[in-house]
Amino acid sequence: MNLEFTVEELAFQREVREWFTENVPASLKARSDNGQMPDKDEQHGWEQTLGKKGWLAVGWPAQHGGPGWTATQRYIFDLERARAGAPPASPFGVSMVGPVLYTFGSADQKKRHLTGIVSGDVHWCQGYSEPNSGSDLASLKTAAVRDGDHYVVNGQKIWTTQAHWADWCFCLVRTDPVVKQQQGISFLLIDMSTPGIEIRPIHSIDGHHHLNEVYFTDVRVPVENLVGSEGMGWTIAKFLLTHERTTIAGVADSKREIERLKQMLKDTKQGSGCRWDDAFARRRVAELEIDLAALEYTNFRTVAATEEGKGLGAESSGLKIKGTELQQAITQAMVELGGHLSLTWDNDEPVGNFAFNRTRERYNFLRAATIYGGTNEIQKNVIAKMLLGL
Amino acid sequence: MDFRLSDDQRLLDDSASKYLAGQYSFDLYRKQLSDGIAFDSSRWSAMAELGWMALPFPESVGGFGGSLVDIQLIARRLGERLCTDPWLTCAILPGKLLEFVGTDSAKRLLADIAAGTARGAMAALETNGHYDPGLIATRVTESGDGIRLHGIKSVVFGAEYAHVLLVTARAQNGEAMLVAVPSTADGLTLNNYRVVDGSRASEVVLSGVRLPASAVLARGRVVIDAVKRAMDVANAAICADLLGAASAMLKRTQEYARTRKQFGVTIGSFQVIQHYLVDMFIETQQSESLVWMAGILGDTPDCADREQAISTAKAYISRSAVLVAQKSVQIHGGIGVTEELDIGHYFRRVTHHAQLFGDRDHHVQRYMACQQRDGKC
Numbered sequence: 098m099n100l101e102f103t104v105e106e107l108a109f110q111r112e113v114r115e116w117f118t119e120n121v122p123a124s125l126k127a128r129s130d131n132g133q134m135p136d137k138d139e140q141h142g143w144e145q146t147l148g149k150k151g152w153l154a155v156g157w158p159a160q161h162g163g164p165g166w167t168a169t170q171r172y173i174f175d176l177e178r179a180r181a182g183a184p185p186a187s188p189f190g191v192s193m194v195g196p197v198l199y200t201f202g203s204a205d206q207k208k209r210h211l212t213g214i215v216s217g218d219v220h221w222c223q224g225y226s227e228p229n230s231g232s233d234l235a236s237l238k239t240a241a242v243r244d245g246d247h248y249v250v251n252g253q254k255i256w257t258t259q260a261h262w263a264d265w266c267f268c269l270v271r272t273d274p275v276v277k278q279q280q281g282i283s284f285l286l287i288d289m290s291t292p293g294i295e296i297r298p299i300h301s302i303d304g305h306h307h308l309n310e311v312y313f314t315d316v317r318v319p320v321e322n323l324v325g326s327e328g329m330g331w332t333i334a335k336f337l338l339t340h341e342r343t344t345i346a347g348v349a350d351s352k353r354e355i356e357r358l359k360q361m362l363k364d365t366k367q368g369s370g371c372r373w374d375d376a377f378a379r380r381r382v383a384e385l386e387i388d389l390a391a392l393e394y395t396n397f398r399t400v401a402a403t404e405e406g407k408g409l410g411a412e413s414s415g416l417k418i419k420g421t422e423l424q425q426a427i428t429q430a431m432v433e434l435g436g437h438l439s440l441t442w443d444n445d446e447p448v449g450n451f452a453f454n455r456t457r458e459r460y461n462f463l464r465a466a467t468i469y470g471g472t473n474e475i476q477k478n479v480i481a482k483m484l485l486g487l
Numbered sequence: 488m489d490f491r492l493s494d495d496q497r498l499l500d501d502s503a504s505k506y507l508a509g510q511y512s513f514d515l516y517r518k519q520l521s522d523g524i525a526f527d528s529s530r531w532s533a534m535a536e537l538g539w540m541a542l543p544f545p546e547s548v549g550g551f552g553g554s555l556v557d558i559q560l561i562a563r564r565l566g567e568r569l570c571t572d573p574w575l576t577c578a579i580l581p582g583k584l585l586e587f588v589g590t591d592s593a594k595r596l597l598a599d600i601a602a603g604t605a606r607g608a609m610a611a612l613e614t615n616g617h618y619d620p621g622l623i624a625t626r627v628t629e630s631g632d633g634i635r636l637h638g639i640k641s642v643v644f645g646a647e648y649a650h651v652l653l654v655t656a657r658a659q660n661g662e663a664m665l666v667a668v669p670s671t672a673d674g675l676t677l678n679n680y681r682v683v684d685g686s687r688a689s690e691v692v693l694s695g696v697r698l699p700a701s702a703v704l705a706r707g708r709v710v711i712d713a714v715k716r717a718m719d720v721a722n723a724a725i726c727a728d729l730l731g732a733a734s735a736m737l738k739r740t741q742e743y744a745r746t747r748k749q750f751g752v753t754i755g756s757f758q759v760i761q762h763y764l765v766d767m768f769i770e771t772q773q774s775e776s777l778v779w780m781a782g783i784l785g786d787t788p789d790c791a792d793r794e795q796a797i798s799t800a801k802a803y804i805s806r807s808a809v810l811v812a813q814k815s816v817q818i819h820g821g822i823g824v825t826e827e828l829d830i831g832h833y834f835r836r837v838t839h840h841a842q843l844f845g846d847r848d849h850h851v852q853r854y855m856a857c858q859q860r861d862g863k864c
């Protein structure tokens with residue numbers, strides 16, 4: 098056993114750190130220093146900057162435009178990315194549809210779509226969930242009916258993150274209403290500018306617009322946008338669930354958020370001292386760090402296993418559960434330790450430490466962390482079944 | 488032991504419940520939220536008509552001599568209905584502060600508040616003070632027949648709806664003072680903003696506000712003691728409000744679990760969801776017990792008994808209500824994290840109230856301090 102990075106890995110870490118220091122825009126850093134998410138232009142601009150450097154699709158094999166890094170390098174990269182105050186890349190292109198396309202896509206599909214994802218020029222969203230098909234995704238109803246060279250799509254998706262920012266949507270649609278649920282599902286790429294698509298915003302409890310309802314009315318999608326064959330949608334969706342999960346625990350961002358919390362406590366005066374003098378506050382932070390250590394080393398062990406070529410199975414569910422619980426605990430501590438400073442909602446001028454004034458954004462938004470990507474209850478069902486044989 | 492409400496209390500509770508059901512709604516709450524207001528003068532008058540402003544104040548100032556439990560009965564209904572009207576922050580809290588300092592000038596002001604004709608706001612806390620009303624940087628200088636105030640009071644709830652701000656400040660010699668600052672005073676600026684539960688608060692900036700010496704309502708130790716005691720009254724009400732909000736969330740979430748279907752069955756048929764709901768139910772039961780405990784044992788001038796009772800309740804209920812709120816969102820899934828459904832708004836109210844005038848950590852610390860002082864103050 099050896100818990101240290103190699104000399105090469107340390108050199109890589111220095112290189113990455115330097116690059117981030119020089120390239121993360123000040124506006125982006127200022128936002129993340131206050132716990133706020135970037136807007137569309139900032140997010141896309143940043144992804145293009147990474148794309149130019151060849152560091153956007155970091156999990157991809159070299160032949161498809163990735164840097165060809167080891168899992169440990171990707172892990173280091175993510176740590177340094179978060180440390181520098183840069184947001185994670187939007188997952189829909191680089192972590193989801195990209196790997197699907199280079200694994201299952203046709204030569205034409207690869208040619209058409211991969212470069213735009215690697216460069217950060219083309220943006221994607223994920224059209225899986227429907228009003229009555231959330232946890233029970235396989236019951237989805239959005240229909241794609243073959244009509245000559247096209248599929249005609251009718252139905253409704255919901256919770257579609259960033260649909261209003263996206264050029265393309267990868268969708269699960271029902272191409273066969275008769276066979277067993279899972280077998281009638283297909284994976285379709287839909288150009289968001291196609292006539293018949295209507296996007297309606299949903300505002301979430303952080304007060305922002307990330308989510309949407311997407312309505313499809315007689316949307317004509319060329320058959321060449323079908324990935325794999327008809328009925329393969331479920332297999333592809335399951336492939337994605339176990340693919341590239343080394344960052345699912347969110348260790349890098351949680352680490353950074355705990356550091357940020359400490360700094361916020363030190364920067365906030367209380368009487369003649371500061372909030373960090375409060376032993377209860379320091380205890381809260383210590384407990385978060387201890388939980389982070391457990392998660393981080395579990396994540397290391399998992400990363401090490403993927404290096405040895407072992408695929409990541411249901412273990413990723415454990416990382417997701419603990420990772421999201423920790424994210425929520427950190428944001429809750431942030432809100433609570435700020436006292437009344439955390440209660441302000443729309444003040445432009447700082448009330449004391451402005452970073453505390455904005456803690457409720459992440460706290461509110463990250464209530465969704467135990468819901469999206471498969472709820473934590475569903476993740477536990479997976480572990481019970483796959484790992485414990487229950 | 489008797490936990491039954493008196494006939495008068497049942498009447499009060501019923502009328503509060505009926506009034507809010509008729510005059511307040513989620514749609515109205517949302518409209519006010521988007522308009523950036525948390526006050527309605529006709530509702531204020533109606534509440535005064537119902538006696539809610541006079542309720543807990545002594546008869547000598549026109550009040551009804553009601554108890555802390557009476558306050559809690561109304562607060563619980565406000566929480567249950569998601570009502571952001573500043574009844575607590577513009578009537579009860581400033582009124583109690585005036586009652587507790589007890590000087591003649593304070594009583595005259597209190598009479599107007601109890602009558603519903605004036606609204607106040609307590610401006611006691613500052614950005615560098617966390618929850619401690621003793622940490623005051625605002626200065627008062629006395630000269631001849633007048634005073635001047637310099638400083639910033641922070642997150643003053645309800646300030647923009649108040650006619651008079653009750654400002655704490657320190658004199659050159661360190662003595663605390665309570666000063667009545669009319670909202671129209673020169674040199675007074677309010678920077679208003681929305682807070683997490685959808686109500687409003689302000690930074691109160693005092694730039695050399697000049698007032699007659701008669702504006703000083705009280706001075707000395709009584710000022711901080713009265714602020715603490717008024718905050719304890721507020722916390723008893725906040726606990727009841729949290730109970731109301733948590734009960735409403737539990738009810739809605741139960742209903743949702745009974746109707747939302749996934750995998751061909753209601754999600755309430757999954758045992759994990761059942762156990763969540765059972766935990767939430769038990770938590771609200773225990774919270775209710777401590778709400779009434781705080782209402783009865785906290786209704787005393789004896790600061791040791793009072794602080795222990797209030798901090799016990801607030802420490803427990805703030806954790807418990809937050810847990811109910813978080814689980815309610817989780818059981819709702821995606822729809823729980825949106826602004827479209829009331830669940831998300833209850834979630835924000837609970838977040839807000841759980842740390843209004845002290846979160847769990849603060850009240851556990853105060854409980855520990857009570858123990859260390861061995862029952863003395």
Ligand SMILES: Cc1cc2nc3c(=O)[nH]c(=O)nc-3n(C[C@H](O)[C@H](O)[C@H](O)COP(=O)(O)OP(=O)(O)OC[C@H]3O[C@@H](n4cnc5c(N)ncnc54)[C@H](O)[C@@H]3O)c2cc1C
Binds near residue numbers: 255256469474819820
């Ligand atoms: C912020 C956010 C972003 C999202 N982004 C996207 C996106 O970009 N694209 C997309 O397609 N979807 C997205 N989703 C949707 C997300 O995947 C679903 O919300 C999730 O799968 C849960 O579905 P649901 O909301 O319908 O809840 P439901 O499935 O109705 O679940 C309600 C509750 O029941 C529980 N439950 C359900 N089944 C079981 C069971 N068998 N055993 C025990 N408990 C159970 C759940 O855990 C939950 O607590 C997003 C959601 C959120 C909140």
